[in-house]
Each structure stands twice: as structure tokens, then as C-alpha cells.
Amino acid sequence: MLYSEWFKIKHILEKSKNILECRQKEIWFCHLGKNIGTEQNGKEREFLRPCLIIKKFNAVSILIIPLTSTLKTGKYYHKIIVNNSYSSVILSQLRFISVKRLKYRMGRIDQSEFIRIKRKIKKKVL
DSSP states (O other): OOHHHHHHHHHHHHHOOOOOOOOTTEEEEEEOOSOSTTSOOOBTTTTEEEEEEEEEOSSSEEEEEEEESSOOOSTTEEEEEETTEEEEEEGGGOEEEEGGGEEEEEEEOOHHHHHHHHHHHHHHTO
């Protein structure tokens, strides 16, 4: 996918008045775009990727971590089960985004798993 295709979608998202309600611990498909270097990209035509919401700052701003269906190990990954399938949370890709990037909710993780992820973020990333 070309950057020019991403810029068209980004322009549409920026003009959108659609603000979806979300909560921490939820997993949403988000428009992450075409990024630079090793930054996690979205996929397919809409540049979507599943992301775990770590914190909601206000009605329009959230902190997320992208997921990958490729099981990865190491200090910057954490394995979870989403809709009966394994995924890896990419801890090193923690980022602040607008809720305008949200497309649809695909699940939620339980409180104990969420606490483990937050601890791992503090220990490995911050």
C-alpha cells in the first residue's frame, strides 16, 4: 500500500465527526496507517490493526498497544487470547491516538490479564 492511499483515509478520519465510545481493556480494530521503519502498520485497504486500549484520557484521546496474530516472544511482547485465538501484544509500540481512528470493537480482556500487561509495560518499556 502506498502512503498516498493512507493520506486519503487519514483525511477522511480527520474530518469525521464520528466519536465512538470505548473503554480500557477493550480490543478495537484501529486505522493505524502506513508508518515509517519498524512502526506497526495497519493492514489491507483501511490500514486496520487490532489494538488494546490501555488508558482513556478523555472522550477523544486514548493510549493503545497494537496486537499481532504472529506469536512473538521476548521482553517487548505479551501473549493473550482474543476470541479463542492467540495474539501478541507489542509492548514497544505503545502510542497515543485519537478515537477517530477506531473502527469496531472486537473483544475485551479480563482484569487479571490487563494488570499483567500494565505491569510488564512499566517494567520493560517505561
